[in-house]
Amino acid sequence: MKRRTEKIGERGKPPLPVLLGTRNIGFSRMRGQLAPYAFLSPTLILVTLFFFIPLVMVFILSFTKLDMTNFGILEWWKPVNWSLDNYVKIFTNRFLSRILGNTIMYVAVTLALFNVGMALVIALITTHIKRRTGFAFRTLWFLPRITPVVVYTMMWRALAGPAPMGVINKYFLVPLGIGGGEYLLHTHPWVFIFLVNGFIGASFGMILFASAIESIPKDYTIASKVDGATTWQTIRYVELPMIKWPLLFVTTYQTLSLLTSFEQIMLLTDGGPGLYQTEVWSLTAYHRALTSYFGNTQWGYGAAWSVVLVIIGVVMAVIYLRVFKFRELVEEPKIDQL
Amino acid sequence: MLRPKLKPVLAYLVLIVPSSLIILGFLWLLITSFSTRVEGLQSLGWTLNNWRFLWESPFGPQYPSIWAVTLNTLVMSLIMTLIVVVVSSLTGYALSRMKFPGRKGFLSLTLILHAFPSVTLLIPIYFVLLWIAKIPLIGRDVPLLGGFGYNTIGGVALVMVAFQLPFGIWIMKGFFDNISWDMERSALIDGASRFKVWWQIIMPNIKPGIAALSIFSFLTAWNAYLIPLTFTAGRAGKSAVLSLYLQNFISESVMTEWNAVAAVGLFQLVPVVLFFLFTQEALLNIYGGGKKGGV
């Protein structure tokens, strides 16, 4: 305000009626500044209710020994009852490295082979063949996502079942003389965990990639064909670079999805068949917090596992956002808030 | 001549071999639902008994019929879809088109929220829902939805909305990014407020995006399992949805009737498969238009 007055003085102009109707200007200005937050408010409310408040509670719970036996007795909100014991327990757990290793393997393999890899392959193929065939294949691949998860895992158990009941054993392995017709979920649990999760995960990327490929203006692919490129070269040099953004988004989003998912593993192997053989971090959190091994669900201890998982997830997300130079790619709005 | 042909063949193999696993699985499911027992894909006795839940309540008359449960599922899915679309497009609009401090941070945050595992938050969300249930008017006893608190369709829908928001916001933001700035400027000069611009000018022009997100959300909601399981009391209660109805066959009886589970699963699946068949074209618009900065 001061600079402005000086400038006017300098140029020898009559003072402008800047301050006339200040109240009015102030009001419309404030309204302008608040408008974005009005648009954001429903999200802010939902996020507060279902992310932030719960997160704070989980965080506090993670320092307590709240469980089913002392529920209603333990005053968990009082700092007196807080300690780091749960975290000590996690980091001295002798299965910690196995669980961590399982989690990394689960996320990395499923992501690379299915959620991004297979998704891309299906999207590319189904957009380059006859339209109706493409639609049929995508419908087929969407089935795992929309089938009730209980039924879906039951179906996979049937596929993996021992001879003569199991489909894979009965029609493929036994006739070919491979294996002894054992229950494949016991002999190769990880293969099935990748398959079961991957078949659901692939459809997410498939839809986004297929959509992105279809939205590439035809001029580009035609130009590339005119230049003499083969279909593969067109894909490699024209289409893939143009779907860079959905690729980055799906990679990021699905990493986090996988990191936090556990329903399928729970229903399929529940961490078994061997001790902690297929137990991943989120499943451990669930087991500790919500299922009772000894007639006792350890909410506090489970919460501590969750908190560590949240930290891992947030760190991953931040790394992705950094690596993909996300901030630089977000465009500035071309209308100012007055 | 072999080389150029090898690649497409390989590509088809990569597509067809895993696809055949899906086909086998669903074939087994179909056969199982009409059989007393199966061995591989071979039925050891055909029956319609597994489908009897369609015309009678297998657990007694005090439990809701499959049709009531289906209606619940439909209502919950529609409510969730509606809220997801409205909230995502409000927020997506602000993030794409309005300048305010912390815009980029907020955008990152929406993605980071996805890193919060639902399992982590289940217990505290339970308390939040109990608390909402105490709020008069919206908490409980709302017709059709029950309300937005614990053990209501609305409450379950709301929780699912929260977990669907990161995706919804990013998708919608992508669509808003592709709308011409001049059109919006023009509307502002014509005298519209930002809210009116959003509702009267921009929203009608991103119908494909709204449709795509609606379809995706609806499919997700229809199939939701963990959240309804956790936040409705009693699998056969008045707020039960299909994925919980299924659960009745698994734990309530001494011997799980897997064949009946297959039948109920198929019952739940068929409508959404049909839905997907008819809407796939629209769903394929979900990626707004290839511009950077969109999803």
Add this chain to the structure above:
Amino acid sequence: MKIALEALNKHFGKVKAVDSLDLEIGDGEFVALLGPSGCGKTTTLLMLAGIYKPTSGHICFDDRVVNHLLPKERNIGMVFQSYALYPHMTTFDNIAYPLKLKRVRRKEMKERVQRSADMMGIGDLLDRRPAQLSGGQQQRVALARALVKEPAILLFDEPLSNLDAKLRLRMRGEIKRLQEDLAVTAVYVTHDQVEAMTMASRIAVMNYGVLQTYGAPNQLYDHPDTLFVAGFIGAPPMNFLEMTFKERDDGFYLKSQALEIRILAEQGALAKQDSIPQRVIMGIRPENVSIVAERDGDFKAEVYLIEPLGREDLVTFRFVDEEIRALVSAPFDGRIGETICLKLDKEKAHLFNPETEVSVLRTGNGRSS
């Protein structure tokens, strides 16, 4: 309505899109903002509209600072290059939208929409959607929409650049006539100097966010202040030759490898005052280069290219390693490769300081504003 811009700045991060701009526009005046793309002219227009907020400085409408007024509070109408019609609304709804937002009563709204559509000659297209209209018709709808609320200021953002040449010429005339009939203040952004010259009462030339000059079309054409303005205004563009400045007993000379010409005494005097030791850039418009008999010529050059324009031919000549273009009456009877004698009209020559790129003659004209 009068418009005044005072020390107006708009920065996008480190980029100065508009750099301390001062501009006054009289009531009912038609002013063109002219410059190459990215020069800040559209940014200026959007600040007038209230879409962009100035980083600093003032925008005044009739002496009232409007910096903080929302677009809808400014009583302006705007026409965009892309027309910016609402695709989901009919022509009628498009034009009626500003009135609907003002809650004008249905009957009055109908009348006003009809009136302004008739004025633009699209009264019979009211129930069509934008997609069903031609480019020219869409442009008219956009104009009708801008006019329907009877704005005090009309803003145009390259409104004709998406139209074909013939239609552009026609709309140019219509817009100018309309503006005169309504006596509404108009600001017109364009990169096409012909549009600016033909339509505007004054032209503000901008480059890199900085106002280069501001004046009547003829003044800018005859007495350009800067090298940039000289080169930007006029088609075909002005020729520039790098010369050395010499003062001799019998007058002032400009010399290059190929030619030496004597310039007018007052030009020389001004050039001397401007204290450039030796170098100077001479600008001469193609119509001021003429073909003459050998004894009258300033220098010889070889015909390199002939471009017939109808009434005249544009001939490019080469000499040593320079090029010069001349407008000669058609048909030009020379052949490519032929050597011809040329004469420059020294009275119409412009001299520029090669470092500051400012005209050394401008002290004579005074800076226009």
